[in-house]
Structure formats: structure tokens, C-alpha cells
Amino acid sequence: MKYVIGVDLGTSAVKLLLVNQNGDVVQEVSKDYPLIQKKTGYSEQNPIVWVDQTVAGLSDLLNNFDGSREDIEGISFSGQMHGLVLLDENNEVLRHAILWNDTRTTAQCQEIYDVIGEDRLLEITKNPALEGFTLPKLLWVKEHEPEIFAKAKKFVLPKDYLRYKLTGELHMEYSDAAGTLLLNVSEKAWSKEICELLDIDTGICPILVDSHEEVGKITSQVAGATGLSASTRVFAGAADNACGAIGSGILADGKTLCSIGTSGVVLSYESSNDKDFQGKVHYFNHGAPNAYYTMGVTLAAGYSLSWFKDVFAKDESFEELVGEVGSVPAGSNGLLFTPYVVGERTPHADAAIRGSFIGMDSSHQRKDFVRAVMEGITFSLNESIAIFRENGKNIDTIVSTGGGAKNENWLQMQADIFDAKIVKLSSEQGPGMGAAMLAAYGCGWFDTLADCADAFLEVTREFHPNRENVERYRKLFGVYQDVYGRTKELNEKLAEFRK
Ligand SMILES: Nc1ncnc2c1ncn2[C@@H]1O[C@H](COP(=O)(O)OP(=O)(O)O)[C@@H](O)[C@H]1O
Numbered sequence: 001m002k003y004v005i006g007v008d009l010g011t012s013a014v015k016l017l018l019v020n021q022n023g024d025v026v027q028e029v030s031k032d033y034p035l036i037q038k039k040t041g042y043s044e045q046n047p048i049v050w051v052d053q054t055v056a057g058l059s060d061l062l063n064n065f066d067g068s069r070e071d072i073e074g075i076s077f078s079g080q081m082h083g084l085v086l087l088d089e090n091n092e093v094l095r096h097a098i099l100w101n102d103t104r105t106t107a108q109c110q111e112i113y114d115v116i117g118e119d120r121l122l123e124i125t126k127n128p129a130l131e132g133f134t135l136p137k138l139l140w141v142k143e144h145e146p147e148i149f150a151k152a153k154k155f156v157l158p159k160d161y162l163r164y165k166l167t168g169e170l171h172m173e174y175s176d177a178a179g180t181l182l183l184n185v186s187e188k189a190w191s192k193e194i195c196e197l198l199d200i201d202t203g204i205c206p207i208l209v210d211s212h213e214e215v216g217k218i219t220s221q222v223a224g225a226t227g228l229s230a231s232t233r234v235f236a237g238a239a240d241n242a243c244g245a246i247g248s249g250i251l252a253d254g255k256t257l258c259s260i261g262t263s264g265v266v267l268s269y270e271s272s273n274d275k276d277f278q279g280k281v282h283y284f285n286h287g288a289p290n291a292y293y294t295m296g297v298t299l300a301a302g303y304s305l306s307w308f309k310d311v312f313a314k315d316e317s318f319e320e321l322v323g324e325v326g327s328v329p330a331g332s333n334g335l336l337f338t339p340y341v342v343g344e345r346t347p348h349a350d351a352a353i354r355g356s357f358i359g360m361d362s363s364h365q366r367k368d369f370v371r372a373v374m375e376g377i378t379f380s381l382n383e384s385i386a387i388f389r390e391n392g393k394n395i396d397t398i399v400s401t402g403g404g405a406k407n408e409n410w411l412q413m414q415a416d417i418f419d420a421k422i423v424k425l426s427s428e429q430g431p432g433m434g435a436a437m438l439a440a441y442g443c444g445w446f447d448t449l450a451d452c453a454d455a456f457l458e459v460t461r462e463f464h465p466n467r468e469n470v471e472r473y474r475k476l477f478g479v480y481q482d483v484y485g486r487t488k489e490l491n492e493k494l495a496e497f498r499k
């Protein structure tokens with residue numbers, strides 16, 4: 001039997017899947033790492049820790065593998081998007097990576113609009129200037145850490161750095177490059193115009209490759225440290241959301257994905273590169289050849305629940321925390337939560353907004369709060385679905401993945417709030433599976449990624465909307481949508497009191 005490995009370099013952990021030629025996940029290993037948050041709005045990680053934890057995870061995986069290591073034919077990667085990793089002339093890391101959920105760059109987003117112009121930026125990159133994207137981070141370092149910027153010879157994204165340390169070869173691929181705000185998305189080329197206007201040397205941009213392209217082999221040093229064979233073929237991989245789409249079979253028009261990980265995402269396949277969503281949702285290159293996807297993002301989806309758990313139930317597991325929500329009626333007995341604990345992206349690109357519990361009542365118990373958090377996250381994702389529907393997309397079936405898909409009450413809640421059928425696959429680890437599928441396709445096991453999806457992916461359950469709850473949630477969604485406008489100014493006044 002032959003195998004491939006999918007590595008998902010997430011925000012909370014790196015997750016490794018060993019997958020056989022039938023698509024069975026025969027081993028899963030996870031190694032976590034912390035966020036470094038020195039100030040409100042800051043979010044960083046040490047790239048060296050990503051590499052160390054991946055090597056440790058691969059070593060565990062190989063230790064428990066009883067086949068021949070040569071049978072592991074390929075490895076590929078899914079990575080948290082947008083994070084800025086700056087490298088010097090020897091490809092050594094110059095500072096901690098500034099992550100996708102770091103929102104310190106509001107001024108740099110304005111600078112991009114002032115210099116490039118909002119319409120021109122949208123024409124080239126298909127996306128607006130958002131704090132989470134890579135270009136504003138690059139400009140922040142240029143302005144605030146000029147001595148570091150002067151030494152920077154290349155920038156890459158998180159999984160590109162990891163892949164470089166495993167192979168010695170430095171590349172970036174299109175699906176992740178699309179989230180930098182430096183790529184001409186439809187031409188699939190770095191934008192000289194944006195670089196020149198913002199005084200960025202185009203030499204800092206790495207060579208671009210396709211997601212399924214073979215970029216090298218495992219170095220002998222990494223082979224020694226992990227037990228992998230040095231003949232293991234390494235494929236470029238894709239952005240975590242592009243990989244999540246591949247790993248959930250979102251490979252044709254009309255297919256939609258909802259992923260609740262640290263962030264939350266609603267994503268829809270696009271075969272064309274010329275639709276106009278006016279920058280209301282992201283528009284990126286897919287990891288599947290010559291395809292695209294549109295996507296709305298909730299910055300703190302699973303993160304809102306993990307924040308609540310850390311503050312109020314530190315010693316409990318997620319299973320214990322969410323265990324009682326099934327006994328709370330839809331609408332959490334009148335308690336409503338907005339998940340803006342680190343600001344928001346879709347539909348409100350607003351780094352200053354913060355979350356609220358509205359309607360607290362002395363009869364509320366902890367389980368009402370937990371359900372309200374889950375509902376608030378899901379309402380936020382429903383805002384992206386509403387934008388897709390307003391733009392003519394038909395959304396009646398949604399594949400749900402990520403840590404949030406582990407809980408069946410949450411899956412039913414998604415069916416009721418989205419008013420769509422929710423499909424659960426045998427593995428909720430879409431991005432890791434997508435990475436493994438890119439390696440399987442790259443190794444030539446299948447003619448297309450869609451053939452691979454047919455062979456590898458299995459639907460285990462479906463959740464259908466409950467009409468009574470759909471109506472309750474339709475009313476509550478209107479109230480939810482009102483909260484942003486009514487709390488915006490209050491939050492701006494509170495900003496000076498934050499850490
Ligand atoms: N059993 C569970 N029930 C509900 N939600 C869960 C459960 N386990 C994890 N989660 C949610 O999933 C999130 C982690 O999702 P994951 O896809 O692993 O994240 P990432 O890829 O961003 O690291 C947690 O923050 C939590 O909110």
C-alpha cells in the first residue's frame with residue numbers, strides 16, 4: 001500500500017494526516033503552539049516553532065508507522081493564510097511572523113488606498129485592503145522596523161517557510177499568493193504596478209508555482225530527524241481555505257463550504273476570474289488548476305468559543321463545554337452574542353469593533369452563554385451566505401468542516417441558521433485532507449483532483465433545516481445584524497481603555 005502525508009499548518013496547531021491510496025486516514029498527529037499577543041490587535045508566532053513541531057509530529061507519525069517508509073510517496077501542505085515571514089539573504093527568519101488575525105495595520109490599509117486607489121486595487125487583486133492581508137504587514141515593518149526591512153530579501157507565507165525548511169527550496173504558490181494583495185489574481189503574476197507604487201523591490205516576491213507542482217525532495221537532514229525517506233516527493237500545497245475546499249470536494253460551480261476553525265469561512269467555487277463581488281467577499285485563486293473561489297471570513301469563529309472556554313471553563317474539554325447546548329432552545333432564551341473579540345472582516349472590515357452579549361437576564365445559565373456564542377458565530381457566517389445569495393448564488397447544500405463540525409448540535413444550528421442542508425464528511429479535517437489530495441494528485445494516483453475527491457471523500461451525515469427554528473433564527477438574524485451599527489461608536493470610545 002502507498003501513502004501520502006497532508007500537513008495542515010493551522011493557527012492553533014500543526015495537524016498531520018497519513019492517508020492511504022483508498023483515502024483512509026490511517027494516522028493523525030497534532031502538535032500545538034501558542035499565539036504571541038503582546039498588545040491588543042497583535043498576533044504573532046515563531047516560524048522556527050512551526051518547523052520544530054512539524055518535525056516532531058512527523059517523527060511521531062513515522063514511529064507508529066509499520067509499513068516501509070519508501071511507501072510514503074509524497075507530502076504536501078495546507079497553511080494558515082496571509083502571515084508575513086521575512087527572510088534575510090541567507091533565508092534566515094528576521095522577526096516573528098505577523099499573522100492573519102493581527103489587526104495593527106489600519107493605517108497601512110489606508111496608505112494602500114491612497115497610493116493605489118480603491119478601484120485599481122480591486123481590479124488587480126480582486127480584493128480590498130484588509131488588516132489581515134500580507135501587504136499591509138510588509139508596509140508596517142517598513143515603517144516601524146526599518147532596520148529589519150532593510151535586511152529583508154524575500155517574504156513568504158507560513159507553509160512556504162515550513163516547506164523551505166523541509167526541502168531547501170523556496171517558493172510560493174498561487175492560492176496563498178492571492179491573499180498577499182500583491183498578486184494580479186486573474187493574470188497569476190506579481191503586480192509590478194503595486195510594488196513600484198509602494199516602493200517595494202519586486203525581488204522580495206518569491207517564485208510562483210502551482211499547488212500540485214513537485215518542488216523538491218525531503219532533505220537528508222529532515223529525513224534523519226523524522227524517519228521519512230529522502231526520496232519523499234514534496235508538492236507545493238495551498239492556502240488552508242483552498243486546501244479545505246479541495247478536501248471537502250468543492251471542485252465545481254455550485255459547491256459551498258463552511259469551515260469553523262480558529263477563523264470561520266464560507267467559501268464558494270468559481271470557475272471564472274471575472275465576476276464582480278465589489279470586494280464584499282474575498283476572491284482568490286483555488287488550489288485546483290485554473291479555478292477560483294469567493295469567501296467571507298469571520299475573524300474569531302472557533303476562537304470566540306475557545307476564548308470563552310479559556311476565560312470561564314479552562315479545565316473543561318470542548319465536548320464538556322458544549323455538552324448541554326442541546327437543552328437550550330434556539331435563540332438562547334433571548335441572549336445574543338456578536339463574535340467580534342478580535343475585530344471583524346466580513347461584512348464589516350473593522351479592526352476596532354469588539355464583541356457583545358446583548359439581553360443578559362438573571363435567569364441565564366452558563367449553557368445559555370455557550371449556545372449564544374455558537375449562534376453568534378453562525379450568524380456572522382450567515383452574513384457571508386446572505387452576500388453570496390444577494391449576488392445570485394444558489395446555496396442549498398453546504399459541506400461543514402473544521403473543529404466546529406465535531407459537534408452535532410452546531411451542525412443542526414448551521415442547517416437552521418443557513419436554511420440549507422449541511423453535509424458532514426467522515427473527516428472534519430478538510431485542509432489536511434486537501435493537502436494529502438494534492439500530494440496524491442501530484443504523485444499521479446488520479447487524473448484530476450475531482451477523481452481523487454470521488455475516491456477519498458465520504459459523506460457520513462446530513463442535517464436538514466427544522467422549519468420552526470429557521471423562522472426563529474430569521475427574526476433573530478435581523479436583530480443580530482442591528483448590533484454592529486448600534487455598538488460601533490461605543491466600541492470606538494472604549495478603544496483607548498484597551499491593553
Ligand atoms: N468538540 C468540539 N465541539 C465544538 N467545537 C469544537 C470542538 N472541538 C474544537 N472545537 C472548535 O474548533 C476550533 C478549532 O478548530 P480547528 O479546525 O482545529 O482550528 P485551526 O485549524 O484554526 O487550528 C476550536 O477553537 C473550537 O472552537
Ligand SMILES: O=C(CO)[C@@H](O)[C@H](O)COP(=O)(O)O
Nearest residue numbers: 010011080081100261262263
Ligand atoms: O485569514 C484567513 C483567510 O483569509 C484565515 O482563514 C486563515 O487562513 C487562518 O485559518 P485557520 O487557522 O482558522 O484555519
